[in-house]
Amino acid sequence: MSNPNDPAQRDALLAKAETLIEALPYLQRYAGRTFVVKYGGHAMGDPELARDFAEDVVLLKAIGINPVVVHGGGPQIGAMLKKLGVESQFIDGLRVTDKATAEVAEMVLSGSINKELVNWISGAGGKAIGISGKDGRMVTASKVRRTKKDPESNIEQVLDLGFVGEPELVDTTVIDTLSAAGMIPVIAPIAAGADGETYNINADTMAGAIAAAIGAARLFLLTDVTGVLDKDKNLLTSLTPADIDRLSADGTIQGGMIPKLETCVHAVLAGCEAAVVLDGRVPHAMLLEFFTSRGAGTLIRAG
Ligand SMILES: Nc1ncnc2c1ncn2[C@@H]1O[C@H](COP(=O)(O)OP(=O)(O)O)[C@@H](O)[C@H]1O
Numbered sequence: 001m002s003n004p005n006d007p008a009q010r011d012a013l014l015a016k017a018e019t020l021i022e023a024l025p026y027l028q029r030y031a032g033r034t035f036v037v038k039y040g041g042h043a044m045g046d047p048e049l050a051r052d053f054a055e056d057v058v059l060l061k062a063i064g065i066n067p068v069v070v071h072g073g074g075p076q077i078g079a080m081l082k083k084l085g086v087e088s089q090f091i092d093g094l095r096v097t098d099k100a101t102a103e104v105a106e107m108v109l110s111g112s113i114n115k116e117l118v119n120w121i122s123g124a125g126g127k128a129i130g131i132s133g134k135d136g137r138m139v140t141a142s143k144v145r146r147t148k149k150d151p152e153s154n155i156e157q158v159l160d161l162g163f164v165g166e167p168e169l170v171d172t173t174v175i176d177t178l179s180a181a182g183m184i185p186v187i188a189p190i191a192a193g194a195d196g197e198t199y200n201i202n203a204d205t206m207a208g209a210i211a212a213a214i215g216a217a218r219l220f221l222l223t224d225v226t227g228v229l230d231k232d233k234n235l236l237t238s239l240t241p242a243d244i245d246r247l248s249a250d251g252t253i254q255g256g257m258i259p260k261l262e263t264c265v266h267a268v269l270a271g272c273e274a275a276v277v278l279d280g281r282v283p284h285a286m287l288l289e290f291f292t293s294r295g296a297g298t299l300i301r302a303g
């Protein structure tokens with residue numbers, strides 16, 4: 001039992017009090033606002049990290065901030081496809097998705113992973129509700145179109161990624177209703193298109209579109225690196241959309257970091273105050289980033 005009168009314990013308890021006081025301006029500024037948090041598939045493998053993450057989300061809710069969780073599950077979809085003997089191809093960090101792959105993606109994301117995360121949050125004392133973009137017609141997806149210049153002919157080629165979608169319309173009614181009722185929405189990155197087809201959406205893209213539609217105070221993208229790194233692997237602590245254009249053009253940003261930063265730019269240009277790419281391997285990464293003045297990861301602002 002903690003005893004503030006015990007000189008041996010006093011310093012540690014005072015340090016705890018100071019940490020809480022350090023958080024006070026942030027609590028005052030962000031009470032009633034929404035934070036969209038993207039939890040990546042890589043981070044889900046570690047039960048201790050999952051428990052820490054769930055506790056952070058529940059703590060945010062308890063202090064009056066509305067967390068909205070969007071989850072990934074790329075490695076888990078990959079593992080299931082492997083069991084089924086299906087190989088995946090990625091273009092610019094996006095999984096080329098035929099009809100059968102879309103079915104597997106929906107099963108893994110909306111089924112097992114979504115409910116696992118709901119369970120972690122319930123275990124930490126929160127009331128989480130698992131949904132996908134299909135529920136309440138929250139997200140209407142459109143088919144992603146990508147082009148690439150053929151290096152020999154210099155002709156622009158259209159790449160077909162199949163049922164890979166991006167959020168075209170976001171109706172936040174379901175999120176607003178759940179949040180106002182004291183619940184924590186946990187969202188799988190699957191949505192229907194206006195054509196009625198099921199689309200597989202990159203989880204970062206889904207999170208950014210939702211953050212943009214809500215006008216979130218923060219978009220947190222938890223991943224498996226310390227943040228955005230330069231060519232010498234040094235952490236870039238803050239970036240603007242112009243910096244990101246430059247880093248994309250010179251090849252510093254690759255693979256999964258491409259949709260992540262495209263999403264951040266989209267969100268901050270649409271009114272989300274700031275997006276942060278941070279290391280989900282660090283226990284309580286989100287709380288440390290937000291409630292202390294030390295900050296971690298890469299902060300992206302409109303300019
Ligand atoms: N400039 C960069 N800085 C940091 N990571 C980068 C960069 N360019 C590419 N990456 C890659 O992006 C990965 C993160 O994206 P991704 O694998 O999609 O993560 P998640 O599953 O968390 O969404 C990193 O592990 C790293 O390999």
Ligand SMILES: CC(=O)N[C@@H](CCC(=O)OP(=O)(O)O)C(=O)O
Binds near residue numbers: 075093200203204
């Ligand atoms: C189109 C596309 O690439 N969709 C992703 C959806 C899951 C995801 O984004 O998961 P992570 O955040 O864990 O990578 C996929 O199929 O892997």
